[in-house]
Amino acid sequence: MSDPKPIYVTQPFLPPLAEFVGYLERIWESRILTNSGPLHQQLEAALCRHLGVDHVSLFTNATIGLVTALQSLRITGEVITTPYSFVATAHSLLWNGIKPVFVDIDPRTMNLDPSHIEAAITPQTTAILPVHCYGEPCDVEAIERIADTYNLKVIYDAAHAFGVQRDGRSVLRWGDLSVLSFHATKVFNTFEGGAIVCPDAKTKLRIDQLKNFGFVDETTVVAPGINGKMSEVCAALGLLQLEHLGEALERRRQIDASYRDELAGVPGIRCVDRSAGTNFAYFPVLVEADYPLSRDALYQRLREHGIYARRYFYPLISEFPMYRGLPSAHRDNLPVATAVAQRVLCLPIYPNLLREEQSRVVELVRRR
Numbered sequence: 001m002s003d004p005k006p007i008y009v010t011q012p013f014l015p016p017l018a019e020f021v022g023y024l025e026r027i028w029e030s031r032i033l034t035n036s037g038p039l040h041q042q043l044e045a046a047l048c049r050h051l052g053v054d055h056v057s058l059f060t061n062a063t064i065g066l067v068t069a070l071q072s073l074r075i076t077g078e079v080i081t082t083p084y085s086f087v088a089t090a091h092s093l094l095w096n097g098i099k100p101v102f103v104d105i106d107p108r109t110m111n112l113d114p115s116h117i118e119a120a121i122t123p124q125t126t127a128i129l130p131v132h133c134y135g136e137p138c139d140v141e142a143i144e145r146i147a148d149t150y151n152l153k154v155i156y157d158a159a160h161a162f163g164v165q166r167d168g169r170s171v172l173r174w175g176d177l178s179v180l181s182f183h184a185t186k187v188f189n190t191f192e193g194g195a196i197v198c199p200d201a202k203t204k205l206r207i208d209q210l211k212n213f214g215f216v217d218e219t220t221v222v223a224p225g226i227n228g229k230m231s232e233v234c235a236a237l238g239l240l241q242l243e244h245l246g247e248a249l250e251r252r253r254q255i256d257a258s259y260r261d262e263l264a265g266v267p268g269i270r271c272v273d274r275s276a277g278t279n280f281a282y283f284p285v286l287v288e289a290d291y292p293l294s295r296d297a298l299y300q301r302l303r304e305h306g307i308y309a310r311r312y313f314y315p316l317i318s319e320f321p322m323y324r325g326l327p328s329a330h331r332d333n334l335p336v337a338t339a340v341a342q343r344v345l346c347l348p349i350y351p352n353l354l355r356e357e358q359s360r361v362v363e364l365v366r367r368r
């Protein structure tokens with residue numbers, strides 16, 4: 001008997017191909033492939049409506065979006081951030097010549113713990129770069145209070161937070177800027193892509209110039225910009241994805257509920273709580289001391305059965321060679337993040353995950 005099909009931590013959601021062809025025909029006809037074309041503009045407007053935000057600037061990916069967001073607010077010196085994230089978060093600081101200062105996370109939300117932020121502020125600190133990890137909102141009020149007191153900017157890495165609501169409004173409305181990822185592995189994908197969400201037209205204009213080499217018009221360049229533009233093909237996929245997002249989210253919700261139900265009584269497996277308004281982007285569990293296997297042994301067991309769960313986020317960013325020499329990267333400074341990174345495992349969750357595939361995952365986790 002052949003091995004069953006591998007199951008990955010995620011699989012991109014794709015709408016029916018036939019529906020995409022219509023968009024491609026429009027692109028072929030117009031021959032506008034990029035540089036803020038009609039579909040790009042249409043997607044920016046559609047995302048403002050969908051997300052309930054005022055201004056969106058599309059990007060080629062979230063990493064260039066983060067680098068540009070920091071540039072747009074002229075952030076320098078030191079920036080307080082989390083070690084518990086994808087490495088792109090801190091890389092965006094190094095690409096701007098900024099020193100990351102790592103602060104520990106809250107054990108419930110796995111986001112920056114505001115109670116440790118003030119102690120990390122120095123005269124060089126200019127901003128805070130928190131992450132809404134797994135789409136779980138940060139303690140945005142506490143972060144805002146600290147930022148206001150110390151006159152710091154706040155740029156949220158909202159790569160995981162597409163469509164997330166907090167108290168009935170978009171979490172993307174908090175902070176000076178928020179950066180979304182539309183990568184293939186995300187809840188909403190445009191093949192590759194991303195966006196900066198910003199509150200005012202003036203900031204959007206600066207961001208739009210920065211992502212287009214700094215051009216203002218044919219002959220005027222006002223900043224050393226980059227090429228961060230999203231292509232028309234990616235924007236077309238985004239427009240089509242929006243039409244199907246409701247059904248995709250509903251499937252994610254069902255999968256999340258089944259895992260919680262079926263793993264509820266398993267000693268040593270703790271499903272990480274989610275707030276109302278979540279987008280079900282990831283399904284992290286913590287493998288506690290009373291589980292019969294270590295986290296890594298469970299990860300291996302799943303792999304041996306063709307299930308590719310992922311240890312997001314292990315190792316911590318602060319453990320990578322370009323960061324580990326920083327004083328704030330020391331494990332003693334990051335006890336919660338260090339412990340969580342040793343125990344976390346993200347189980348497969350995506351709209352096309354079949355019921356029987358999810359049962360295979362659950363059976364292997366429950367097996368003694």
Ligand code: T4K
Binds near residue numbers: 088
């Ligand atoms: N900030 C945060 C907090 C982030 O999590 C990320 C990205 C960023 C910033 C930067 O955003 P972008 O610049 O990428 O827009 C993946 C993604 O590549 C990355 O976007 C994401 N976070 C991160 C959490 O996960 P890998 O190295 O784990 O990807 P990979 O290729 O191993 O993919 C995971 C699984 O997904 C594969 O085993 C199979 C499946 N897959 C993947 C791709 C790319 C598919 O089925 N089809 C695909 O096309 O980083």
